[in-house]
Amino acid sequence: MDDGFELQLIDALQPVRGFALAQGLYHLFSSGIYERIADGPRPVRDVADALELDVARTSGFLRYLANENYVALSGDTVSLTGKGRQLAPYRPWYELLVGGYAQTFQQITDVLQGKGYASRDGRMVGVGSCGMSAFDALPLVRDLMSDLPAAPASLVDLGCGDGTFLTSLVTESDRLTGLGVDPFAPEEPTAPGVRFVRSGATDYVAEHGAAPGAEPDPSRMFVAAFLLQEILEQEGRAAVVGLVRGALRQGGHLAVVEVDHRPADPAVMRHGLGQAYYNPYYLLHVLTEQRLETDAFWQDLFADAGATVVSRRVADPRVDSTGLEIGYLLTRNTGAPGHPGGTRGEGAGE
Template sequence: MDEGFELRLIEALQPVRGFALAQGIHHLFGSGLYERIAQGPQQIGALAEALELDASRTSGFLRYLANEDLVALGGDTVALTDKGRALGPYRPWYELLVGGYAETFQQVTDVLRGKGYASRDGRLVGIGSCGISAYDALPLVRGLLTDLPAPPTSVVDLGCGDGTFLTSLVGDSGSVTGIGVDPYAPQEPTAGAVRFVRAGATDYVRQSAAAPDVERDPSRLFLAAFLLQEVLEQEGRPAVVELVRSALAQGGHLAVVEVDHRPDDPQVMRHGLGLAYYNPYYLLHVLTEQRLETERFWQDLFEEAGARVVSRRVVDPRVDSTGLEVGYLLTRQEGAAQ
C-alpha cells in the first residue's frame, strides 16, 4: 500500500463525516438538547432525565458532538461552544433538508430506476420551509405588500405549512385576517385573526370559487409561496393556470414566490450558497413531486392565466445574493376572462 493512501482515505471520507454531522446537528435541535444547553451548562444526567432520554446514549451523543467542537464536556457537565451556539439561527435549514428530505436522498437509486417519486416528511418540510422563510420569503412578501394600492384586509395562504409564515404576516397589522390552507396545517383551533383549513390548495380554491355567494374582494390577497411548483408536477400546467386565474377572480392580488431553475448555470453553481444549498435543493426537486421552472416559464404562465405582474422582487442580498428566489405580485389583466 502506498504511503499516500491514508491521506486520500481521509479526504474521501469527508462527505461521510458531513453526512453524520448534519444528522447530529438536526437531532441536537430536534431532541430538545440544544434549547436546554443554550440556557447554560447542564448536568448530563439531569438533562437526559428532563428530556426523557437514555442517559448513557445521550452521553455518547454529546461526546460525538464534542469531538466536532459543537459542545464542550467537563466532568458530567455539557455546554455549547461558540461554534455550537452560532448554529442556532440556521436550525430551519436542517429541519428542511435533513429532517424533511433525509428519506428523499435515501431513495435516489429507486427514483432513477423509475420507481415513482421519492417520499418526504411533509410536516418537517413545512416547519423548515416556514422557518427559512422568516429570513427570505417573509421579508420578500412584506416588500410585495408595499406595492399594493392599499393594505389587504385578508390573506389566504395557500400551502401555509405550519402556519408561522401567515401568522407573522397577519401579525404585522391588527386589522388583517388570515386563512391558512395546507394538508399539514395546524389542527388546533386558533384564536384571533387566523384560522386554518386542512385541504389541498387547488381543492380549496375550486370549492370556494364554486360557492354560490362568492364575490371578488379587491382587498383580499392570495399567497402561493413555493406552491405552484407542487401543483405543476402533481396536477399539470392547466391546473396551475386555473389556480392563478381562480385566485385572482376571488381576490384583488396574488403574491407568488418561486425559485428560478438554473442548475446548469456556472454563475449560480460557483456561488457559495449555490453549492451549499441550491445544488441539493435542485436535486431533491428532481426526485419528489415538485417541479422547478425558470422565470420565463412562470411569466408566460401568468400571462396565459390572464394575470399581470404588478411588481417583482428578490430576496435581500445580505441573506441570499444569488437572486434565485423571486417574488411576484399579480393582478388580473384588464379584460381578462373571469
Template sequence: MEPDFEQRLITAIQPIRGFFLAQCLEFAMTSGLLSKLGEASPTDVDQLAKDLALDPERLTGLLRYLEGEGVVTDSEGSPAITAKGREYLEFRPWYELLIGGYGATLRELPEVMADRTRFASRNGTMVGLGSCGMSRYDAIPLVKRLIDRLPEPPSAVVDLGCGDGTFLLDLCEGGRPGIGVDPHPGSIDNARRAAAERGLSDQVGFVNATAEDYMAQVRPEAGPTPCFVTAFSLQEVLEQKGRDAAVEVVRTALTHTPGAHLAVVEVDHRPLDPAVLRHGLGNAYYNPYYFLHQITEQRLETRAFWDELIAEAGGRIVECLTTAPEVDSTGLELGYLVRGQ
C-alpha cells in the same frame, strides 16, 4: 501502499463525516438538546436526559460525538454548547428542511431513479416547519414588500401551502385576518398550536386541504379584496396535478374579487448556470435543493416559465422582486405581485 493513502482517505470521506454531523445536529436541534445546553444554568447528563426524556447512556454517546466535532464541551460533566454550536443552532430551519424533511428521501434513489412514475417520499410536516423558519429570513420579508405595493391594504391574507403557519402568522401581525391552507394534517396541527400560542386563533384560521382543492371551492365575491399567497406551493401543484391545475389556482385567485392580488414565491430553476454553481449559497443550498425537487413530487421551473403561466392565467405582473442580498444574493428566489388583467 501509496505514501499519501491516509491523507487521500481523510479527504475522500469528508462527505461521510458531514452526513453524520448533519443527522446528529438535526436531532440535537429538534429534540431540544442544543437549546437546553444554551441555557444559563448548567446541568449534568442525568438531569439533561431526564428533562429531554432520553436514555442517559445514549445521550452521553451523542454528547461525546458532538464534543469531538466542537459543538459541545464537557460531555460527561456539565455539557454546554460552544460558539460553533450556537452558530449551527441559528440556522436550525435549514436542518429541519433538508435533514428532517428530506433525510430519508435519498435512501429511495434506487427505486425512483429507475422509474419516472415513482417519487421519493419526504416528511411534509418537517418540510413545512423548516420552510416557514427559513422564510423569516427571505420569503416573508419578500412577501411583505410585495403587500406594501398593493394599492390598498388587503382585507385578509390567504396562504395556500401554509406549512406550520408561522409564515402566515408573521404576515398577519398587526391585526390582519388570515386563512392558511395546507394538505398535511401535522402542519395544520402545528399551525393551530402556533396561532394559539401567539393569541391569534380568532384572527387566523387554518384549513386542511390542497391549494387546488381549496381554490376549487372558492367563489367570486364582490366584497373586500384579499391577497392570496402561494409560497413554493405552485411547484407542488405543477408536478402533482399538471400545468392546467396550476393555471387554475392562479386564475381563481385573481378572479375572486375585483382587484384581487396574488403574491407568488418560486425559485428560478438554473441548475447548470455557472454563476449559481460558483456562488457559495448556490453550491451549498440550491444545488442539493434542485436535485431533491427532481425526485420528489415538486417541479421547479424557470423565471420565463412562471411569467408565461401567470399570463396564461390572465394575470399581470405588477412587481417581480428577489431577496435582500445580505440574506441571499443569488437572485434565484422570485417574488411576484400579480393582479388580473
C-alpha cells in the same frame, strides 16, 4: 500501497463526515437538547432525565458533537460552544433538508430506476420551510405587500405549512385576518384572527370559487409560497393556471414566491450558497413530486392565466444574493386575454 493512501482516505470520507454531522445537528435540535443547554451548562444526566432520554446514549451522542466542537463536555456537564451557539438561526435549514428530506436522498437509486417519486416528511418540510421563510420569503412577501395600492384586510395562505408564515403576517397588523390552507395545517388557531383549513390548495380555490359575474374582493390577498412547483408536477400546468386564475377571481392580488431553476448556470453553481444549498435543493426536486421552473416559464404561465405582474422582487441579498428566490405580485389582467400587462420587469423592486 501508496504512501498517500491515508490522506486520500481522509479526504474521500469528508462527505460521510458531513452526512453524519448533518444528522447529529438536526437531532441536537429535534431532541430538545439544544434548548436545554442554550442558557448555560447543564449536567448531562439532568438533560437526559428532563427529556426522557437514555443517559448513556445521550452522553455518547454529546461526545460525538464535542469532537466536532459544537458542544463542550467538562466532567458530567455539557454546554454549547461558540460554534454551537452560532448555529441557532440556521435550525430551519436542518429541519427542511435533514428532517424533511433525509429519507429522500436514501431513495436516489430507486428513483433513477424509475420506481416512482422519493418520499419525504411533509410535516417537517412545512416546519423547515416556514422557519426559513422568516429570513427570505416572509420579508419578500412584505415587500410585495408594500406594492399594493391599499393594505389588504384578509390573507389566504395557500400551502401554509405549520402556519408560522401566515401568523407572522397577521400579527404584524391590527386589522388583518388570515386563513391558512394546507393538508398539514394546524388543527387549532395559532393567533387571534388566524384560522386554518386542512385541504389541498386547488381543491380549496375550486370549492370557494366566486359566483359568475362577481367582482374580486380587492381587500383579499392570496399567497402561494413554494406551492406552484408542487401543483405543477402533481396536477399539471393547467391546474396551476386554474389556481392562479381562480385566486384572482376571488381576491384582488396573489403573491407568488418561487425559485428560478438554473442548475446548469455556472454563475449560480459557483456561488457559495449555490453549492451549499441550491445544489442539493435542485437535486431533491428531481427526486420528489415537485417541479422547479424558470422565471420566464412562470411569467408566461401567469400571462396564460390572465394575470398581470404588478411587481417582481427577489430575496434580500444579505440573506441570499443569488437572485434565485423570486416574488411576483399578480392581479387580474383587465386588458386583452392572455396579455401579460404592465410589469416593472427584471430587477424591479430589488
